[in-house]
Amino acid sequence: MVTPLFRVRSRELMGSSSRCRGCPHRSTVAGTREYVRGLARAAEAAHGKRAFGLWEGEDLVGYADDEPEITDGTVPGDVNLTYAVHARARGRGVAVAAVGLLVKNLARTGAGRAAILRIDPDNPASLRVAEKAGSPRVGEFLSTTDRHEDGTPARLLLLRRPQPPADHG
Template sequence: MTITVGPLRVEDAEAMVAAEDEETIRRLTGGRSTVEGTREYVHRLAENARAGSTKRAFTIRVDDECVGSIDHDADPQDGIGPGDVNIAFALAPWLRGRGITARAVDLVCAELSRQGAGERAVIRCQADNIGSVRVAEKAGFAYARDALSTSEDDEHGDPVRFRVYVREL
């Protein structure tokens, strides 16, 4: 099994939508994706990059098949400070628990380090998101602190509490 990370392309939209499940919707996207909406997202990311945005998105590929996504963003936000680069990810449910996402995170961290893109990589996740906690730990991240969201609420209307994991780049 060969795990790679490559640029998110319009051609990957169908595979991205097929890899989405209720967990991905709840934890990351906030709503069911469509192929057309995903294509628009790819175009919007490219436009934002040209305008100076630090957010970049990639596909996670297993044996050259798109099975998920991973992105990084250095814009300060909840739990993310100057010099930090936030990493977020989603993987097809049928491939979870096999170390694929941790390997993709390693690949992204290596590239960020080569580019000198920040001082630390950060993974933020809710404490009950056991899968993301495991990815952070497998990829060599250490728990740093909890942070309350200023922009996201949980199902009770309270600010989401993120667990923040960090790794030096």
């Protein structure tokens, strides 16, 4: 099940710990609350990043988002997709399904002409997700925004999936 993340209470993401349940990154309770509030503000304004929780039953197992404002390595009309799945839920097609649902949602809303994924070439699992989701590799570039820990620009692979025609029926 996919649920808009801004509709998830930060308490559901954090539980009683200081780490976001289901999120693969470190976060604080306050930081997670602000992130969720920012998503709600973007939703109310009908622009910006749209993030969704990925659920297996009652468990939040990851998140996915689309962000039309990313311009690094993109062309006008591209909408950047990202996803993260907790280790306990990997290898079950959760990320592939999430990318498919994001692409369908973009087509339904008419947002963008293509869904893109900007992936670190040293992340073979993410590359497999993109390829299984029907996003062929179209190039690579040196990022002007993403950096390695040592401050050097990140080299990213670009995968693009053209939008299917909107289904108005």
